[in-house]
Amino acid sequence: MVVEIGTGLVALSAGAAIIGTAFAAAIAEKGIGTAVVGAMAEKEELFGKGLILTVIPETLVIFGLVVAILIIGMAAA
Amino acid sequence: MLKPKSMEKIFIYGTKDNSKAIIAELYSLGALHIIEHRKTEGLDIGTPHDTAALCSSALVQLRSIASFLKVNLNEGVKQIQGGLKSRVRIIEQIHSRVMAINSKKQINEGELRKLEQDRRTATIAKEFGISNKLLQGTKHLEMFLGQIKNNNGKNGLHEHLDKITKRYEMKKLEQHSTILVYVDKTKTEEVANLLSRYAFQPLNVRDLVSAVSTESFLKQLESAEKRLQKENQGLDKEAEGLKKEYSGFLVESERLFKEEIERAQAPLKFAETKYSFAVQGFIPTDRYDEVRRKLAAKFKGIYIQDIEIGHDESVPIKLQNPKISSPFEFLMRLYTLPNYKELDPTSIMFITFPMLFGFMVGDWGYGLLLLALFLVLRGKIKAGRQLFDIMIAASISTMIFGFIFGEFFGFEQLLGHHLPTLLVRSDTENINTILMISLIIGVIHINFGLLLGFINEFHHHGFWHAFIAKISWMILQAGALLILLKFNLAGGIIMALAAILLVIGEGVRGIIELPSIFGNILSYARLMALILAGVQMAVIINKFAVQFWSSGSIGGIIAGVCLLVFGHIINIALSVMGPFLHSLRLHYVEFFSKFYTGGGKEYRPFGTKE
Numbered sequence: 001m002v003v004e005i006g007t008g009l010v011a012l013s014a015g016a017a018i019i020g021t022a023f024a025a026a027i028a029e030k031g032i033g034t035a036v037v038g039a040m041a042e043k044e045e046l047f048g049k050g051l052i053l054t055v056i057p058e059t060l061v062i063f064g065l066v067v068a069i070l071i072i073g074m075a076a077a
Numbered sequence: 078m079l080k081p082k083s084m085e086k087i088f089i090y091g092t093k094d095n096s097k098a099i100i101a102e103l104y105s106l107g108a109l110h111i112i113e114h115r116k117t118e119g120l121d122i123g124t125p126h127d128t129a130a131l132c133s134s135a136l137v138q139l140r141s142i143a144s145f146l147k148v149n150l151n152e153g154v155k156q157i158q159g160g161l162k163s164r165v166r167i168i169e170q171i172h173s174r175v176m177a178i179n180s181k182k183q184i185n186e187g188e189l190r191k192l193e194q195d196r197r198t199a200t201i202a203k204e205f206g207i208s209n210k211l212l213q214g215t216k217h218l219e220m221f222l223g224q225i226k227n228n229n230g231k232n233g234l235h236e237h238l239d240k241i242t243k244r245y246e247m248k249k250l251e252q253h254s255t256i257l258v259y260v261d262k263t264k265t266e267e268v269a270n271l272l273s274r275y276a277f278q279p280l281n282v283r284d285l286v287s288a289v290s291t292e293s294f295l296k297q298l299e300s301a302e303k304r305l306q307k308e309n310q311g312l313d314k315e316a317e318g319l320k321k322e323y324s325g326f327l328v329e330s331e332r333l334f335k336e337e338i339e340r341a342q343a344p345l346k347f348a349e350t351k352y353s354f355a356v357q358g359f360i361p362t363d364r365y366d367e368v369r370r371k372l373a374a375k376f377k378g379i380y381i382q383d384i385e386i387g388h389d390e391s392v393p394i395k396l397q398n399p400k401i402s403s404p405f406e407f408l409m410r411l412y413t414l415p416n417y418k419e420l421d422p423t424s425i426m427f428i429t430f431p432m433l434f435g436f437m438v439g440d441w442g443y444g445l446l447l448l449a450l451f452l453v454l455r456g457k458i459k460a461g462r463q464l465f466d467i468m469i470a471a472s473i474s475t476m477i478f479g480f481i482f483g484e485f486f487g488f489e490q491l492l493g494h495h496l497p498t499l500l501v502r503s504d505t506e507n508i509n510t511i512l513m514i515s516l517i518i519g520v521i522h523i524n525f526g527l528l529l530g531f532i533n534e535f536h537h538h539g540f541w542h543a544f545i546a547k548i549s550w551m552i553l554q555a556g557a558l559l560i561l562l563k564f565n566l567a568g569g570i571i572m573a574l575a576a577i578l579l580v581i582g583e584g585v586r587g588i589i590e591l592p593s594i595f596g597n598i599l600s601y602a603r604l605m606a607l608i609l610a611g612v613q614m615a616v617i618i619n620k621f622a623v624q625f626w627s628s629g630s631i632g633g634i635i636a637g638v639c640l641l642v643f644g645h646i647i648n649i650a651l652s653v654m655g656p657f658l659h660s661l662r663l664h665y666v667e668f669f670s671k672f673y674t675g676g677g678k679e680y681r682p683f684g685t686k687e
Contacts, residue, residue, distance in 0.1 A: 047411065048410075048411035048412045048413070048665075049412065049413070051411075051658070051661075052412070052661075052662060052665045052666060055658060055659070055662045055666075056662075056666060058603070058659075058662070059596065059599075059600045059603075062599070062600060062602050062603045062606055063599060063602075065602065065606050066512070066599060066602045069508060069509070069512065073509065
């Protein structure tokens with residue numbers, strides 16, 4: 001199967017959008033998760049708030065996904 | 078429904094001689110949430126009633142009895158009559174009996190251990206083949222009988238003994254690593270020192286030596302052991318009898334004591350002077366008159382005053398929702414309870430939470446399976462009932478969205494018929510449509526939140542403040558919409574206007590926060606992301622399974638079935654966790670941030686169990 005170099009670049013850039021944001025989300029969640037587990041050891045009731053704080057950076061990777069889809073969409077147009 | 082239960086603040090003032098009766102009355106009414114009085118210069122906190130100490134110590138005794146007799150204090154309660162004082166007396170009696178049994182048993186067990194040691198010594202003596210009378214040593218000979226550590230070389234001990242004296246005799250039992258040494262009495266000390274280097278532990282032979290013979294000693298031991306065991310059995314029986322007789326009494330007494338302690342310690346939360354006491358608290362409005370009337374009718378020296386609730390006062394929160402939406406109070410407790418002045422979004426979450434969940438999973442096969450699973454779990458696990466009720470609502474919503482999307486375990490056709498559908502989610506052409514729908518849901522959800530925020534602010538700070546704090550966000554979105562529709566100038570002007578309003582309302586922070594609303598809306602793209610992940614996974618599982626099937630061989634069919642079952646189990650597990658968390662997050666972060674402050678303390682009336 002021969003793929004044009006342009007198509008490959010589009011795919012790569014869409015991938016890059018996901019990779020970058022996924023790493024960013026992972027790093028952020030790592031820090032928050034550690035702190036939340038520490039806080040929960042002191043005070044069990046913080047579970048709800050901790051859960052929320054931990055998933056907040058997940059938005060980053062969602063943005064990445066949106067950007068990736070936009071890139072693919074633009075390339076198709 | 079959308080508000081926490083309305084409360085009234087009350088101030089009760091009475092004389093101290095009445096305090097016990099008033100507390101008992103308040104306890105049985107179970108309506109007053111007491112505000113703890115903090116010690117001030119003029120007003121000290123109250124002193125607990127004298128029954129507190131009595132009941133506390135009885136409770137300690139009771140629990141030690143219960144742990145000895147293995148009585149489960151959480152078991153059902155039989156109604157047994159009897160006042161506190163007589164109960165305390167009975168418990169003291171049981172306690173001393175239990176302690177007697179316990180100490181007797183411990184003594185017996187110590188004796189049994191000693192018997193075991195003696196038996197061992199006697200067996201060793203028998204194996205050495207030596208009369209028990211000789212184990213004593215003689216006028217000129219010292220005897221050592223005991224265990225040594227074997228690892229110092231087998232012949233080492235002999236050589237060392239040779240160096241000390243020639244006049245000795247040693248025997249060894251390898252399997253017990255036991256030695257028997259006779260040595261000239263003059264060398265006792267040196268040999269003892271040598272043996273201590275081999276970690277020598279002497280056996281106690283006193284009882285054995287005083288017996289007639291080793292055989293008769295062993296017989297004695299046997300009969301003594303039998304006697305002790307019989308005694309222990311008797312003690313166990315006695316304990317069993319006590320348990321049978323008193324376990325109901327103990328369970329009931331524990332409850333009574335705990336209640337009495339709670340009552341007796343209530344004055345710790347009161348303000349007190351020499352002859353009077355005062356207590357403040359909250360009572361739900363619908364019980365207020367009843368409590369007031371009952372107190373006033375029953376007691377002469379009592380003064381009750383209604384107090385206006387202060388502006389920033391922390392009023393205890395009792396959520397009131399219809400039975401069907403009340404399980405969702407669990408999600409509010411997980412986050413934080415609303416404060417007294419704001420809307421309680423429980424019933425709103427009852428509708429929106431399952432909707433978002435169902436939109437993400439959207440497969441009526443999965444919905445059906447989850448519904449069955451959570452109905453079973455709900456019956457089995459009492460503690461998680463609220464959570465399972467939430468999941469049942471979510472499963473039903475999943476089924477409804479499953480019909481809309483026409484999916485059954487990822488298949489879009491059943492028995493050759495295409496399922497009716499409004500939108501084919503597995504088609505990659507439709508990704509953009511799903512993304513648009515997700516964002517539109519976001520816009521609706523967030524603006525609904527802003528509307529609720531407007532209502533909250535309106536009650537709190539009036540129209541103008543509510544307008545600039547909440548409606549200006551809506552104006553901002555309208556401006557952005559106009560720009561999207563290519564009305565650049567009009568859109569720009571409207572957005573600038575909204576920004577100015579926000580700066581007036583919230584200061585510089587308003588400008589910094591401007592992009593957040595669009596971030597919030599974009600965050601709803603996760604709906605699409607989770608749909609994509611879930612649906613594509615199901616489609617891939619089905620595709621592979623069908624390929625295996627169409628190979629026709631038996632192995633292929635088995636592999637296909639396995640793939641189908643395990644693949645869908647994994648996908649369902651992921652489909653519950655992901656959408657649940659993300660639906661929750663969209664509520665807590667994106668939705669609640671538009672109107673919700675929280676921080677309410679739960680209403681805990683005096684005299685009710687948690």
